[in-house]
Amino acid sequence: MTAVNSQPTLDEVARVAGVSRATASRAINGGSRVSASARAAVDEAVRTLGYVPNPAARSLVTRRTDSVAVIVPEPDERVFSDPFFARTLRGVDRMLAAADLQLVLLLATRGAEGARTMRYLSHRHVDGAVVASHHRNDGLADHLSAIGLPCVFVGRPWSPDRVTYVDVDNVAGGREATRVLIDRGCQRIGTIAGPADMTAAVDRLHGWHEAMRAADLPTDAVAIGDFTEAGGEEAARELLERHPDLDGIAVASDLMAAGALKVLADSGRRVPDDVAVVGYDDLGVAERTSPLLTTVRQPIVEMAERATRLLLEQMDGSAPPGAMRVIIPPSVIRRDSA
Amino acid sequence: MTAVNSQPTLDEVARVAGVSRATASRAINGGSRVSASARAAVDEAVRTLGYVPNPAARSLVTRRTDSVAVIVPEPDERVFSDPFFARTLRGVDRMLAAADLQLVLLLATRGAEGARTMRYLSHRHVDGAVVASHHRNDGLADHLSAIGLPCVFVGRPWSPDRVTYVDVDNVAGGREATRVLIDRGCQRIGTIAGPADMTAAVDRLHGWHEAMRAADLPTDAVAIGDFTEAGGEEAARELLERHPDLDGIAVASDLMAAGALKVLADSGRRVPDDVAVVGYDDLGVAERTSPLLTTVRQPIVEMAERATRLLLEQMDGSAPPGAMRVIIPPSVIRRDSA
DNA sequence: GATCAATGTGGAAGCGCTCTCACACTTTCA
DNA sequence: TGAAAGTGTGAGAGCGCTTCCACATTGATC
Numbered sequence: 182m183t184a185v186n187s188q189p190t191l192d193e194v195a196r197v198a199g200v201s202r203a204t205a206s207r208a209i210n211g212g213s214r215v216s217a218s219a220r221a222a223v224d225e226a227v228r229t230l231g232y233v234p235n236p237a238a239r240s241l242v243t244r245r246t247d248s249v250a251v252i253v254p255e256p257d258e259r260v261f262s263d264p265f266f267a268r269t270l271r272g273v274d275r276m277l278a279a280a281d282l283q284l285v286l287l288l289a290t291r292g293a294e295g296a297r298t299m300r301y302l303s304h305r306h307v308d309g310a311v312v313a314s315h316h317r318n319d320g321l322a323d324h325l326s327a328i329g330l331p332c333v334f335v336g337r338p339w340s341p342d343r344v345t346y347v348d349v350d351n352v353a354g355g356r357e358a359t360r361v362l363i364d365r366g367c368q369r370i371g372t373i374a375g376p377a378d379m380t381a382a383v384d385r386l387h388g389w390h391e392a393m394r395a396a397d398l399p400t401d402a403v404a405i406g407d408f409t410e411a412g413g414e415e416a417a418r419e420l421l422e423r424h425p426d427l428d429g430i431a432v433a434s435d436l437m438a439a440g441a442l443k444v445l446a447d448s449g450r451r452v453p454d455d456v457a458v459v460g461y462d463d464l465g466v467a468e469r470t471s472p473l474l475t476t477v478r479q480p481i482v483e484m485a486e487r488a489t490r491l492l493l494e495q496m497d498g499s500a501p502p503g504a505m506r507v508i509i510p511p512s513v514i515r516r517d518s519a
Numbered sequence: 520m521t522a523v524n525s526q527p528t529l530d531e532v533a534r535v536a537g538v539s540r541a542t543a544s545r546a547i548n549g550g551s552r553v554s555a556s557a558r559a560a561v562d563e564a565v566r567t568l569g570y571v572p573n574p575a576a577r578s579l580v581t582r583r584t585d586s587v588a589v590i591v592p593e594p595d596e597r598v599f600s601d602p603f604f605a606r607t608l609r610g611v612d613r614m615l616a617a618a619d620l621q622l623v624l625l626l627a628t629r630g631a632e633g634a635r636t637m638r639y640l641s642h643r644h645v646d647g648a649v650v651a652s653h654h655r656n657d658g659l660a661d662h663l664s665a666i667g668l669p670c671v672f673v674g675r676p677w678s679p680d681r682v683t684y685v686d687v688d689n690v691a692g693g694r695e696a697t698r699v700l701i702d703r704g705c706q707r708i709g710t711i712a713g714p715a716d717m718t719a720a721v722d723r724l725h726g727w728h729e730a731m732r733a734a735d736l737p738t739d740a741v742a743i744g745d746f747t748e749a750g751g752e753e754a755a756r757e758l759l760e761r762h763p764d765l766d767g768i769a770v771a772s773d774l775m776a777a778g779a780l781k782v783l784a785d786s787g788r789r790v791p792d793d794v795a796v797v798g799y800d801d802l803g804v805a806e807r808t809s810p811l812l813t814t815v816r817q818p819i820v821e822m823a824e825r826a827t828r829l830l831l832e833q834m835d836g837s838a839p840p841g842a843m844r845v846i847i848p849p850s851v852i853r854r855d856s857a
Numbered sequence: 858g859a860t861c862a863a864t865g866t867g868g869a870a871g872c873g874c875t876c877t878c879a880c881a882c883t884t885t886c887a
Numbered sequence: 888t889g890a891a892a893g894t895g896t897g898a899g900a901g902c903g904c905t906t907c908c909a910c911a912t913t914g915a916t917c
Contacts, residue, residue, distance in 0.1 A: 188643070190872095190873055190874085191873065191874060191875095192873080192874095200896080200897085201896065201897040201898075202873095202874085202875095202897085202898095203875080203876075203877095203896070203897055203898080203899090204895080204896060204897075206874070206875060206876085207875090207876095207895095207896090210875085213894095214894065214895055214896085215895075215896090216894085216895060216896090219895080219896085233638075233641060233642050234642075234873085234874075235579070235642075235643075235872085235873050235874070236584075236642055236644055237575045237576075237578035237579040237584070237872085237873080237874090238575075238579050238872070238873035238874040238875090238902090239873080239874055239875075240575035240578075240874090240902095241573070241575040241576050241579055241872090241873080241874070241875090241902045241903065241904085242873090242874055242875045242876080242901080242902050243874085243875070243902090244902080246574075246575070248623070251624075270624070270626070271626070274624075274626045278635065283623060283639065283644070284623070284624050284625075284626075285586070285621060285622070285623050285624070286589075286608070286612075286622050286623070286624040287622075288608070288609070288612045288622075297616065300571075301621065303571060304571050304572075304574060305526070305571075305573075306574055306621070410807065411807070469748065469749070528902095528903055528904085529903065529904060529905095530903080530904095538866080538867085539866065539867040539868075540867085540868095540903095540904085540905095541866075541867060541868080541869095541905080541906075541907095542865080542866060542867070544904070544905060544906085545865095545866090545905090545906090548905085551864095552864065552865055552866085553865075553866090554864085554865060554866085557865080557866085572903085572904075573902085573903050573904070575902085575903080575904090576872090576902070576903035576904040576905090577903080577904055577905075578872095578904090579871095579872045579873065579874085579902090579903080579904070579905090580871080580872045580903090580904055580905045580906080581872090581904085581905070582872080
């Protein structure tokens with residue numbers, strides 16, 4: 182007699198179907214070597230009993246957990262509300278769902294909490310990890326490769342050598358954005374860059390420099406923002422004070438560009454006629470500014486999907502050995518600000 | 520001889536510590552009935568071997584998974600980028616971390632994907648669930664209570680009877696917000712409400728009605744928005760067209776209020792002198808508008824923490840039987856718009 | 858000094874599953 | 888017709904852990 186209230190086990194399914202537990206297991210897992218009649222009997226038994234496999238038991242023998250972690254470093258308010266993460270999560274979840282894997286969210290802070298995350302990963306509680314790198318140097322890459330857990334970064338980490346990652350070509354993006362301004366005839370072009378501890382910010386600034394030098398334009402009008410709207414305002418004010426003759430600004434994020442637009446409007450400058458502005462991201466903000474922002478699109482969801490696919494390949498062993506990098510080209514979205 | 524590369528097992532720990540597996544297990548799980556010397560030996564063995572318990576094996580026998588799901592319904596871009604979810608996740612994660620539980624994120628869409636979520640929950644893959652209800656009627660509450668999984672809603676669900684939830688008192692919030700306008704002498708007060716399929720929106724509108732009736736003011740100036748900035752703009756325009764004499768607007772979200780502020784500015788009305796505006800949420804937006812928004816604060820993180828605590832009590836059986844509801848009072852944050 | 862409880866310990870069962878292996882039975886082909 | 892190959896099946900061995908139970912030991916109590 183079996184307990185009445187507990188979930189049915191494979192044994193019961195086998196008994197009801199009139200086969201052995203081994204055959205029932207094979208039938209359920211879609212294995213070969215099962216006769217059509219046996220499979221039908223098992224299917225029927227599964228249905229009538231409402232059988233559902235016990236994941237822990239399965240996991241114990243297969244040594245897989247069928248779940249992967251998404252590691253979000255430093256979930257302070259700003260970072261977390263960033264559409265970057267929302268879209269990354271969506272992209273990852275979409276791919277994982279297709280592979281019938283679960284998404285375990287790890288909000289990795291530093292310090293004691295960070296140690297907890299590391300411990301969790303060492304436990305082999307997940308089969309792999311996607312790191313939504315906000316491009317900070319937090320030692321995660323080293324730790325992950327040390328414990329040999331399959332993992333992929335979305336966004337280039339600071340120590341990219343040993344780790345597979347997917348990133349947008351931010352140098353090209355910065356270059357293209359700047360070229361939009363050059364091509365429309367801007368002569369005095371500045372930039373509002375992001376924090377120097379993020380690879381994306383550094384790369385975009387790099388691209389700006391390249392384009393400016395190629396066009397023989399001066400590269401002295403640089404201000405640094407923090408990827409927030411307020412930071413963009415402040416940087417724009419500083420920039421305009423130092424260089425009142427600016428007629429073009431390449432901004433490293435749409436949010437900062439939105440701030441810059443405000444400052445330009447307040448100072449009585451028309452956009453794009455007096456000063457043309459190009460943003461970066463195209464994650465929604467650019468469609469709500471006035472005027473609408475010309476910007477560089479990062480296909481985040483696609484990046485996340487691509488990263489997840491690479492992870493899945495690592496997990497099932499079909500990935501080539503060694504770290505891979507996938508660089509996705511950005512595309513300029515033309516609207517009204519430049 | 521044991522495999523070299525595999526994780527050490529409890530057996531090896533026991534052998535190294537010179538005790539039985541049972542004692543080692545007790546020592547590791549902080550159980551009583553272990554002598555100090557045995558415990559020390561086990562601790563030492565754990566340290567030197569780098570032992571880490573296998574969660575699947577443990578889970579198989581304890582019938583716990585030590586993880587809880589956070590269910591986010593319908594993760595379209597708007598919903599997901601909402602600070603509401605970001606903060607909910609943070610609050611939940613904070614409490615779970617303290618209890619050494621893992622957060623499994625379930626992005627529950629409708630249809631086939633939704634079925635997958637339900638299946639996952641039925642598997643008893645998690646010990647409990649926090650539902651970040653965006654207040655839609657998606658049958659989740661029924662399903663969860665049907666399978667008997669401990670769960671708590673953040674935000675009142677549409678069918679609240681059988682389910683424990685934590686919510687802010689949105690009726691009171693709507694009332695308080697309106698009273699701010701009444702108290703400053705507004706005579707002609709309108710409201711921009713949220714969609715009628717969200718309990719929060721309905722409740723806030725309800726509160727507005729209460730306050731208006733109590734002050735013997737007319738309740739005809741109502742427009743409906745969709746909780747976005749653009750929706751707020753549109754609703755504000757409509758409202759002003761129908762009621763050009765408005766001198767106060769209670770808006771059901773800060774984002775919509777931001778849109779309304781724009782429209783008011785465009786129409787040459789000064790805020791708060793010509794028209795006073797009160798928002799709702801105080802999740803960051805209100806501190807970036809011009810003028811700064813007077814608003815009603817929802818303590819989301821605290822709500823999420825409270826909800827999680829209730830869930831933990833359900834999970835360990837210390838909760839009183841029956842569904843509970845915790846209603847948190849909102850507070851008015853006075854800034855410049857009213 | 859005998860009796861009892863409290864305390865620490867190890868043996869062993871068993872959680873629910875997968876998968877190897879041996880075996881029976883069929884088909885194919887020389 | 889016999890051997891070889893292929894196919895479906897069940898017995899059974901674990902996966903690594905917790906926990907029940909029985910068995911010492913000890914200290915407290917009469």
